[in-house]
Amino acid sequence: MKKPDTHVHQTPPPGAAPDWTIAQNWDAFSADEHAMWDRLFTRQSDMLPGRASEAFLRGIDVLRLEKPGIPDYRDLNARLMAATGWQVVAVPGLVPDAVFFDHLANRRFPAGNFIRTPDQLDYLEEPDVFHDVFGHVPMLADPVFADYMVAYGEGGLRSLKYDALKQLARLYWYTVEFGLIREDGALRIYGAGIVSSFAESMFALDSDSPNRIGFDLARVMRTDYRIDDFQQNYFVIDSLDQLLGTTVNTDFAPLYTANAALPPIAIADILPDDAVITRGTQDYATAKA
Structure with a gap:
C-alpha cells in the first residue's frame, strides 16, 4: 500500500516466520534508540491532551506507555490482551496485504521493529516502532475500535x-x-498518522488549509490521498460506534462494484453532497506546489 523502501521485502527475510513475524529482541535496542523513543514520546504526549481523542488518551494510560524506552511487548501485550484480546507482533517492515489483513483479523497488530534516526525526527514514509506502537496501539485498547480493526482485516x-x-x-x-472524531462539540484526533506526528497534530486541527468533511464510507473509498505531506482532506466521524457500525453493516461487494464504475475523487475536491465541516483554503498545498 506504500512505495517501496528499505523495509519492504518480497518474501519473508531470514529469521522471519511464514507469517512475517520476528522476535522483538527488546534487549538488542540501543540506549540511543530508547532515547529516541523517549524524545518522541515526551514531545507528543505533552501536546496531545485536548487534541487527541478520549479513547487514545485512555489507551496511553491503560497500556502504561509512559514507561521510559521502547515498550517491551511481553509487558505491553499482557495489558493489551487483558483489555481487548489484541497483541502486538514485530515484523521486519511492511508486509504483503494478505498477511497484514490476516494479522488484523486475528487481533495481531504488526509493528516495524526499528526506530527512526535523528534526521528523520519529523518525517519518514515507512512506519517505525514509534508510529506503530505509540500511534496505533492505544486505540486498540478501546473495545469498539479494536472490533473495527478486526472487521477491517476480515473485510x-x-x-x-x-x-x-x-x-x-x-x-x-x-x-x-x-x-478525526467529533467529541463534546470539538474535533479530536484518533488517526495514528496524526497523533504520531508533532506537526500534523497541530495542522489537522488548527490550519485553515485542509477540508474537513463528514465521514461517508463510499465517498472515502473513492478519495485519493497523499503520502508525502500533510493531508488536504480529513474525514470526521461522530463516534467510534458509527465507524464500526457503518463497516459491519455494509455489504462491501456491491459497493466495490459501484465505486469501480466511477472515477476516483481527486484530493481536495468538494462534492455537492459532502457534509462540509471546514472548507479549506488549500493554501498550504498550493504554496508547496
Whole structure:
C-alpha cells in the first residue's frame, strides 16, 4: 500500500516466520534508540491532551506507555490482551496485504521493529516502532475500535477476490491513519498518522488549509490521498460506534462494484453532497506546489 523502501521485502527475510513475524529482541535496542523513543514520546504526549481523542488518551494510560524506552511487548501485550484480546507482533517492515489483513483479523497488530534516526525526527514514509506502537496501539485498547480493526482485516481478506485493494487502502488511510472524531462539540484526533506526528497534530486541527468533511464510507473509498505531506482532506466521524457500525453493516461487494464504475475523487475536491465541516483554503498545498 506504500512505495517501496528499505523495509519492504518480497518474501519473508531470514529469521522471519511464514507469517512475517520476528522476535522483538527488546534487549538488542540501543540506549540511543530508547532515547529516541523517549524524545518522541515526551514531545507528543505533552501536546496531545485536548487534541487527541478520549479513547487514545485512555489507551496511553491503560497500556502504561509512559514507561521510559521502547515498550517491551511481553509487558505491553499482557495489558493489551487483558483489555481487548489484541497483541502486538514485530515484523521486519511492511508486509504483503494478505498477511497484514490476516494479522488484523486475528487481533495481531504488526509493528516495524526499528526506530527512526535523528534526521528523520519529523518525517519518514515507512512506519517505525514509534508510529506503530505509540500511534496505533492505544486505540486498540478501546473495545469498539479494536472490533473495527478486526472487521477491517476480515473485510480485507474478502476483498482480495474483488480487486478492491485501492478502495480499502483509502478507507484505512482516512480512518486508521488520518481520522478525526467529533467529541463534546470539538474535533479530536484518533488517526495514528496524526497523533504520531508533532506537526500534523497541530495542522489537522488548527490550519485553515485542509477540508474537513463528514465521514461517508463510499465517498472515502473513492478519495485519493497523499503520502508525502500533510493531508488536504480529513474525514470526521461522530463516534467510534458509527465507524464500526457503518463497516459491519455494509455489504462491501456491491459497493466495490459501484465505486469501480466511477472515477476516483481527486484530493481536495468538494462534492455537492459532502457534509462540509471546514472548507479549506488549500493554501498550504498550493504554496508547496
